Amino acid sequence: QVQLQESGPGLVKPSQTLSLACSVSGDSISSGGYYWNWIRQHPGKGLEWIGYIYSSGSAYYNPSLKSRVTMSVDTSKNQLSLDLRSVSAADTAVYYCARGDHCSDTNCYGRWFDPWGQGTLVTVSS
């Protein structure tokens, strides 16, 4: 059973870089053609997709965050990472990583996220 676990500092100063890691256990990050996502949720608010990355390193970012985001994978550690630069209070949120799956056959066309990590709260404050 695949499990994901986010880690990183809970407090980041404004203008600095938020760096998080997501450790994957139970399966290789390189297997199965999955893609690996970061999603965030502002306190008491809805969900915002940040982007995804394949184990090959190919990444796609939400255009609203693209100028500040970099994702990477370390297959030797079975881990993915998120860097968000020049943060402000508006970046305070719970950050989740999630595995992306897909289907594309006669009876199924879709892409979805499962499973998710438990999430980690990052507060941007001086």
Added chain:
Amino acid sequence: DIEMTQSPSSLSASVGDRVTITCRASDTVGTYLNWYQQKPGKAPKVLIFAASSLQSGVPSRFSGSGSGTDFTLTISSLHPEDFATYYCQQTYTTPTWTFGQGTKVEIK
């Protein structure tokens, strides 16, 4: 970006009630529509993917329907553990995947 609008934003229901939540997309998303359940302090969990496919392990009282721009999540008979917030998500247009604003299902 495709906007996802859920209705209602919240609802009160009793155990045993049939509950329907709708999600409307501002443009077609085909069947690239998922439903997630989120309980307080927990990560979202997928219930329905590709508009109508039930995720393994999810009770059969949950069902999804629709295609194009209009979608529905139905809980046929509400159980106590179903009180949560539900989100729809479109994954049709890469890289601008978006979620609905959520529907909170509360105990009446």
